[in-house]
Amino acid sequence: MTGPDVSEYHVQAAIAATHARGIDWPVILDLYEELYALNPSPVVALNRAVAIARVSGAAEALRSIESLDLPGYYLLLAVRGQLLLELGRNAEAAARFKDALNWRCSEPERRFLRRRIAESGRGSG
Numbered sequence: 001m002t003g004p005d006v007s008e009y010h011v012q013a014a015i016a017a018t019h020a021r022g023i024d025w026p027v028i029l030d031l032y033e034e035l036y037a038l039n040p041s042p043v044v045a046l047n048r049a050v051a052i053a054r055v056s057g058a059a060e061a062l063r064s065i066e067s068l069d070l071p072g073y074y075l076l077l078a079v080r081g082q083l084l085l086e087l088g089r090n091a092e093a094a095a096r097f098k099d100a101l102n103w104r105c106s107e108p109e110r111r112f113l114r115r116r117i118a119e120s121g122r123g124s125g
Contacts, residue, residue, distance in 0.1 A: 011034050015032065025055050026055055032051050036048055042068045062084070065079065074103035081094070090122075098113075
């Protein structure tokens, strides 16, 4: 990512390379901030929220996606569910995971969501 022209593809490649070298969440968050400046899409914002959660906690990440509007995008619901689960808000988390199952996703993703629903039921909240 050197030179006068840095595109979103350069930043995406840097994020992938950082994941491949070993996850360094503060670096990944910085890269997502740069990517979001180049492409402030809801999907980039959602991915950025995952990095925010790892650096600053689930509550801040949840606030960052509060106003995202991605109708029918089960991953938004799944991320919300995961953040709620991390906050100990298990009943709300289970509801979001169940909502995610109402949208199109693969069978392995459905199994993952069902495991999260079960996990949500094991905690308090």
